[in-house]
Each structure stands twice: as structure tokens, then as C-alpha cells.
Amino acid sequence: MILVLQILGIILILLAFLHVIFPRYFRWKEELAGLSLINREIMGVHTFFIAVMVFLMGLLMLSSAELLTTTQLGRRVCAGMSFFWGLRLLCQFFWYSAENWKGKTFETVVHILFTLLWIALTGILALAAIGA
Numbered sequence: 597m598i599l600v601l602q603i604l605g606i607i608l609i610l611l612a613f614l615h616v617i618f619p620r621y622f623r624w625k626e627e628l629a630g631l632s633l634i635n636r637e638i639m640g641v642h643t644f645f646i647a648v649m650v651f652l653m654g655l656l657m658l659s660s661a662e663l664l665t666t667t668q669l670g671r672r673v674c675a676g677m678s679f680f681w682g683l684r685l686l687c688q689f690f691w692y693s694a695e696n697w698k699g700k701t702f703e704t705v706v707h708i709l710f711t712l713l714w715i716a717l718t719g720i721l722a723l724a725a726i727g728a
Contacts, residue, residue, distance in 0.1 A: 597728075600720055601661035607713065608654025615647035653677055664724060671725045678721035685714035 619625070619640070628636050656673070657664065664670035688711050697703035 597665050597720075597724060598661040601657045601664060601724065604717060604720060605654040605657030605659075605661070608650050608657065608717075610654075611713075612647045612651035612654060615643055615650075618643055665727070671727060674721045675725035678718050678725055681714055681717035681721065685711070685718055688714055 624636075624639065628639060631639075660670070664674050688707070697707040
């Protein structure tokens with residue numbers, strides 16, 4: 597379990613750094629131009645802080661996997677992270693429209709990969725939370 601959490605931690609750290617390309621990849625300068633200044637700023641700030649939290653979760657899993665699996669506090673933290681990623685998994689299907697990926701090869705592959713990642717994070721962290 598410790599090695600699995602550490603591997604997932606590395607993946608989360610990489611995912612956090614992936615957020616750097618979001619504004620350019622998703623063309624936010626053009627796409628968000630019609631929004632008010634505050635809404636554009638909120639988008640940037642929220643993206644930054646999501647990236648920071650994902651990085652910190654990854655760092656915690658990488659550096660403290662043993663504590664996460666062997667202490668009561670660690671298992672509670674794992675339960676909270678499992679809940680977080682479980683909600684993210686639900687968003688994958690009930691918030692985002694399938695129009696974003698259906699019929700598009702690259703987007704479908706990304707959708708499937710991230711769905712698998714959200715499932716893995718939710719399930720493995722839940723197992724760690726119960727001490728399995």
C-alpha cells in the first residue's frame with residue numbers, strides 16, 4: 597500500500613504541474629475575454645489553488661505514505677482525500693458533458709485515463725482509510 601500511495605503521490609505532483617499549461621491549452625485569454633475582470637481573476641486564482649492542493653496531496657502521499665496508513669490521523673486524512681477524489685469522479689460523469697470527449701480520439705483517451713485515475717485515488721485512499 598505504501599508504494600502504491602507513493603506512486604499516486606508522484607502522479608498527483610505531475611498533475612499539479614500540468615495545470616501550468618491550462619490557460620494556454622484551453623485558450624483562456626480568448627475564451628474568457630467576455631467575462632468580467634473578477635470572473636477571469638477567480639478562474640486563475642482557483643486554478644492556481646487547485647494545483648497547489650493537488651501538489652500538496654501528492655507530496656503528502658509521497659513523503660508520508662507510512663503515516664497515512666498506520667496512524668488514526670493518517671487514515672482520517674486518507675478518508676477525506678478519498679471523499680475529495682470520489683466527488684471529482686462523480687463530476688467526470690455528471691458535471692462535464694460527454695460532448696467534450698465523445699467522437700474525439702485524444703479527448704476520449706484523456707477522459708478514460710483521468711476516470712481511471714479518479715477511481716484509483718478514490719478506491720486506494722478508501723482502502724488506506726480502513727486500514728486494508
